[in-house]
Amino acid sequence: MSWSVILSILHIVGTVLGVGGATMAELLFRQARRDQVIDPSEAPMLRISYAVMRFGMALLVVSGFGFFLLARLSGHSEWLYEPRIWVKLILTGIILGNALLLQVRKIPLWLGAAVSIVSWYSALILGAWRGLEWSFWMIVTVYLLVVIMVAAIFRQSEEPRMKQP
Numbered sequence: 001m002s003w004s005v006i007l008s009i010l011h012i013v014g015t016v017l018g019v020g021g022a023t024m025a026e027l028l029f030r031q032a033r034r035d036q037v038i039d040p041s042e043a044p045m046l047r048i049s050y051a052v053m054r055f056g057m058a059l060l061v062v063s064g065f066g067f068f069l070l071a072r073l074s075g076h077s078e079w080l081y082e083p084r085i086w087v088k089l090i091l092t093g094i095i096l097g098n099a100l101l102l103q104v105r106k107i108p109l110w111l112g113a114a115v116s117i118v119s120w121y122s123a124l125i126l127g128a129w130r131g132l133e134w135s136f137w138m139i140v141t142v143y144l145l146v147v148i149m150v151a152a153i154f155r156q157s158e159e160p161r162m163k164q165p
Contacts, residue, residue: 007066014059015124018095021053022120026113030157053120057095060123064092083136084126087143091123110158114151118143 028049032042071077079085098115101107107115122143126132132139 010063017056025049
């Protein structure tokens with residue numbers, strides 16, 4: 001088995017764990033917050049989801065670095081000029097920065113959740129969509145528009161609901 005295949009498998013597993021962890025974390029968090037309180041029985045599942053997401057990110061960073069090293073050593077670094085690669089690198093930084101901001105409570109939960117879920121799914125789509133011919137700025141623009149839309153939906157769902165008489 002070649003290094004390229006090993007790195008590809010690690011990268012795919014990292015993506016699956018990251019996207020799956022982000023999806024489950026968001027679903028479980030929204031379910032737990034329905035009564036405005038996360039009780040002790042709900043917290044362990046959230047912790048597991050976040051741990052899965054972190055492990056997925058670790059695999060992505062390690063395998064991504066491995067891809068860079070492999071490309072450099074084999075003289076095939078031309079793929080580094082593809083807009084998809086640059087956006088995926090930026091998305092990795094956004095996911096990591098967003099997680100840090102959420103951890104230190106410097107960003108509202110609704111915004112952090114929107115950035116997280118859209119970033120993970122964007123990375124998945126960019127990794128899978130091999131024939132995408134969009135420019136860097138087109139990809140970034142669509143990403144930002146989707147973040148804004150999802151953030152608006154999440155913010156609206158966080159607002160306290162008016163009680164019906």
